[in-house]
Amino acid sequence: MSGRPVVTPVTAALFITVLLIAACGLVYELVAGALASYLLGDSVTQFSTVIGTYLFAMGIGSWLSRYIGKGLIARFVIIELLVGVIGGFSSTILFLAFSYTDAFRPLLYGLVLVIGILVGLEIPLLMRILRDRFDFKDVVANVLTFDYVGALGASLLFPLVLVPRLGLVRSALVFGVVNVLVALWSTRLFRESLPRRGWFIGVGIAALAALGVGLAGASRITALAEEGLYADPVILARDTKYQRVVVTSWKDDLRLHLNGHLQFSSRDEYRYHETLVHPGLAPLADAARAAGRTLRVLVLGGGDGLAVREVLRYPAVQSVTLVDLDAEVTSLFRSHPRLSTLNAHAFDDARVRVINADAFVWLDGAADRFDYVIVDFPDPSNFSVGKLYTTAFYRALARRVAEHGFVTVQATSPLFARSAYWTIVETMREAGWQVWPFHVYVPSFGEWGYVLAGHAPWTPPSEAAMPAGLRFLSARAVPALFDFPVDMGRVAAQANHLNDQVLVRTYEQEWARINR
Amino acid sequence: MVSRRAAIAAAVAVPAGVLLGAPALVGLLRKAPRRVTGGFVDDGSAVGHALRDGTRPAAPARRERVPIVILGGGVSGLGAAWALAREGLRDFVVLESAREAGGNARSGEMEGMRHPWGAHYLPVPDARNTLVRELCTDIGLLRDGVWDERALAFAPQERLFQHGTWHEGIEPSFALTRAERDELTRFDATMAEWRARDAFAVPSVECAARTAREWRALDRQTMGEWLTAQGYRTPALRWLVDYGVRDDYGASLETASAWAGVHYFAGRPAHDAGPLTWPEGNAWLIARLLERVGPRVRTNAPVWRVGREGARWTIDTADIRYEADAVIAAMPVHALARVLDGVSPAPVTLDRSPWLVANVLLDRWPEERGLPVAWDNVIYDSPSLGYVVATHQSLRTEQARSVWTWYHAPVERDAASARRWLRDLSWGEARDLVLNDLRRAHPDIDGCVARVDVLRYGHAMPRPTPGFLDATAALRAWQPGPRFALAHTDASGLSLFEEALERGVSAARQVREALRA
């Protein structure tokens, strides 16, 4: 061949091929790294090990290329098709594997290895294909140039466009499509030297179709993966205006999850709810009965009606007002046969009134006073819910509680989130409440914490004060709830305010440590 | 054989087709942009411009005798009224040209959500600032040394968008070299030291730095020149300081006096629990002031002539000529110049900063990266000042919609051409300016915005350029006639709530003393 390279259409097209496949290769690597960081945390480790494995695999691919003697073009097309399909579906496979199997890590590195080997084969093969059309020094220079340019393009595209616009599942699929199109295009480019062309085209179109189906169903795949995070069969899943409600069931165990967080398991929820309601309410009901008075009870949160079920055990209770944001949750627990059985049809009791409203705003606007208030909100895991755990909230609450009344607040786990728990206690104290912290063991949750608070002295209930039919709590057991073992004991904490939300930060740190 | 041209065309078209077509194939291309409604909001400049252009209404038929007349119902005018009322005085009126009092602290409402149109916060006043603390105590914000928690900006208070994600706080602290970090530390340390020396304070008129020669030297140079002279080159630091002077003064490193720039950092404690803020911004404070002096405030009452008749001041509005012993001028000096008749004009004119404010109605929230939405949201290296979330001070846990107040001080042009640019701006251009800016941090903003309302301020506030200490001292000494006091923040040169209140209260004291004499 002559010294000066001739830019034929075919060679120009080939260099663009190099650019595209380089971009694809890098995208798969970035997808794997990002996905592993996202699901496993610790992005430095995930990216380092993924990149290392990938580069090493490319080395294996390059080394293997020596064993490909003839049929270079057919081999190249096959590799493109394989990379397209495997790389394209890599993030889908990994997402689902994380949810449904224990084999995420082996699969991750396995996939990275396979894709890396295939990508490692691409460039050496292409160079050899081009060798016959070009001077060798030009082949090396041009191929590597386009390779690096493609990599740059991909690395910019990935954080700026792909992840924000498409997400990880779709990004990989889109680049899978690119790989397969490169394969199809190569069958056209090299139609003279490619045997069984029709067969390759057929396979290519099938691969495109598969990737297309993947793209169309990408959001379903993400949802499917999420459902896989639940251990038990899902019997009901619903997106309300505010949250994702999932009910799972396994034999006699019924579980409610809101936004992926377990709210209760029917196997042990009675432990949680009896402890939430009775230590504060039993003494009040006892005194009311003796004096011939009735009680007004307020439940904030707790749209499942399980706390209301406990409250309704007292004849002295004249009314129960339940304020919960989500009308779909309260109506679900009123009408669903299994769920309403669980709360003993609490919402059908004439004493119960359900109000669907944002609790803080409702509390501010309310004029009534209550003898007993149960505050059962989701944990303070974000700044929005965090507002419901501030001195401002507990001050507003105080205005709605009768002079001799009490409140009980669910206050996350004093074992897993010890500082967060004592922050809540301190916040109530700073808001002017006298506080009695206590806790209980709920198998499906672990150790759980509450704060009982009031403005008058509290004494534990007598045996006679406890309602009939309890499955867990007895008067004898109550004082023990107020004793904290050393590892959950009080720690110094600052009160939580609207303008600092120290609780959300503490909570986040502590649970992050547990969930690692 | 395919022709060479066709092949090259194919070589370009096919990959381009792949890249563009693949997403289109599966419906991933962006939908046509949704319709955004909105328009310009009345800036109240019509009256001023008519006066400037020489239109003079006929002399009013009715006369009313009122011992003290306050011109302008912004913070300074209402502050003066508050001070008079606290002394038990009732024989005064406040004349305000707009439909509602408030001036730069006015507010609006979008679909039931209140939002500021201008001033939106008050920093927690430090112990030295007794006057503002008095007001806060009077209106129930401060009780037994404890601030009303609901008025302090909710967490997270501030965030900065940089390197593709949101970080807490607005000081850039990400991806800096050692040398850059050292420079930021050196700057912070210098400001901390100067703060400790107590020379700069808010309100500023009485503070030592206004008179001490060592500090006055700062007023001979711009903040940019001073930074350069001190060896501050780090872009992140220069950005932060530029942001500060744009935010408070509508000025830039190239135009702000170094004295004013330093005051921004050294005049207040470094950290406090605040600021104090409300959904409608400082209009909340205006409402509290109006609870105290409201009956004396006459709105829709532009003053178009102020002159003297014998020993009295005469103040003309459309239907009433007020005859007053004393006048408190709480309107900006450039507007005052147009209405003063037959008395000596103000000795100086001040540069004034134009502003552009937009209120953006969102019917859903954009996706977030990094720290969740804060009260004040700043985009690094953006020409805008970012946005304040008007619904942030809500006690709701769930908010489907929101209003964002977006601020922009156009400093890239000189004030006069910026004003012309503002005047000629169409609403569509303003909307694009806002959305393009928000898109830097929120790629999906177009799908969230339903409405953009825009307010243009041609002469929003005095701009503290080098030499402003002398200029404002001359304004404070200016006496166009007996029993006259200038209350507007122009007399301080720093447009801040605290300055306005202090100027108003001090003007009230001044005329009371003059009346007693």
Ligand SMILES: Cc1cc2nc3c(=O)[nH]c(=O)nc-3n(C[C@H](O)[C@H](O)[C@H](O)COP(=O)(O)OP(=O)(O)OC[C@H]3O[C@@H](n4cnc5c(N)ncnc54)[C@H](O)[C@@H]3O)c2cc1C
């Ligand atoms: C966009 C913007 C944001 C700001 N943000 C803040 C902030 O967050 N915090 C802060 O402390 N400060 C802020 N400021 C500064 C603000 O200007 C001051 O805090 C304060 O409101 C100034 O009050 P003032 O009374 O001195 O002046 P103005 O508010 O200018 O009041 C002057 C009044 O005089 C009236 N007037 C004018 N001409 C006439 C006439 N001929 N007859 C009758 N009345 C007349 C006007 O209508 C107006 O009501 C901001 C300013 C702007 C423009």
